[in-house]
Amino acid sequence: MDIKMDIKMGIGALAKRTRCKVETIRYYEQTGLMPNPPRSSGGHRVYGDGHLKRLSFIRKARTLGFSMDNIKSLLALMEADHLSCGEVAEKAELHLKDVRQRIQALQNMEQTLSLTLADCHRGSNPECAIIDFFTQDADDD
Amino acid sequence: MDIKMDIKMGIGALAKRTRCKVETIRYYEQTGLMPNPPRSSGGHRVYGDGHLKRLSFIRKARTLGFSMDNIKSLLALMEADHLSCGEVAEKAELHLKDVRQRIQALQNMEQTLSLTLADCHRGSNPECAIIDFFTQDADDD
DNA sequence: CTATATATCTATAGTCACTAGAGATATAAG
DNA sequence: CTTATATCTCTAGTGACTATAGATATATAG
Numbered sequence A, B: 001m002d003i004k005m006d007i008k009m010g011i012g013a014l015a016k017r018t019r020c021k022v023e024t025i026r027y028y029e030q031t032g033l034m035p036n037p038p039r040s041s042g043g044h045r046v047y048g049d050g051h052l053k054r055l056s057f058i059r060k061a062r063t064l065g066f067s068m069d070n071i072k073s074l075l076a077l078m079e080a081d082h083l084s085c086g087e088v089a090e091k092a093e094l095h096l097k098d099v100r101q102r103i104q105a106l107q108n109m110e111q112t113l114s115l116t117l118a119d120c121h122r123g124s125n126p127e128c129a130i131i132d133f134f135t136q137d138a139d140d141d
Numbered sequence C: 001c002t003a004t005a006t007a008t009c010t011a012t013a014g015t016c017a018c019t020a021g022a023g024a025t026a027t028a029a030g
Numbered sequence D: 001c002t003t004a005t006a007t008c009t010c011t012a013g014t015g016a017c018t019a020t021a022g023a024t025a026t027a028t029a030g
Helices: A011-018 A022-031 A049-063 A068-079 A085-118 A129-135 B011-018 B022-031 B049-063 B068-079 B085-118 B129-135
Strands: none
Touching: A011 A022, A011 A049, A022 A049, A049 A068, A068 A085, A085 B085, B011 B022, B011 B049, B022 B049, B049 B068, B068 B085
């Protein structure tokens, strides 16, 4: 009759299932991103299905680059009675903009680095592109 | 006869010319990335051309994503008697690899986010792609 | 010159998102 | 029951800054 009761697990098991360090889970609890779970008689944290879901969400959002603060408000929005996905989408869109800017910046880096490296002849040449590049100052203000 | 003597400037001027905050300059000094400069009679830091060059280098390398530790060793390499650009290039190449990986990761994010957002119909639809997306847990281990 | 405004000084604490360690207790496996 | 492993709390450290408070120095105006 217990084909699918809610799983109970310790912090280690939760950590394994979410690929999240134990310390990080406790840290999330401390900052309010995760709720205080019930405890065993000996004081160990006991987690259930809901915790697993919530932490999975948090980890997914974090690897997508959302800040903890952002995630906190996303969770709050999604927990409102009627899921107001409009507001969630708005936040996600803002974040997407930010991600795109970061890609741009990194691609600029990549260009500069790879071009500079291409011009470097590994010490055989007295005037080396890398050293030169770094040594010049861009003085325009 | 003083057509081009070495400029002397305070920390504020140096900050302006390198677009680097005053506090950051002092922080770099504290961590050993910048040397202790000479002081005025009243104890204010006095910088010259060399400091400007060094700080420009540091800022450029930082915006290229090099870590402070990395920059420290780059500077050490470049200050060796004979500029051994081979080692500098080696470090730069390693870093380039890292930059490329970060671009990849961000592009994955971008994909996921923009696809998910494209499927969201702003609350008009009861089953929203964003909410769905975040709510599913990827359980593969 | 003085009076004021601005710049700089030191030292300390805060940020974000974790990560690491010490030392004590709980639970699981043999 | 003994041991091994897991978990507990609390504190401090990371990187690269940023911010604050309160004191002193320098630049500018009159």
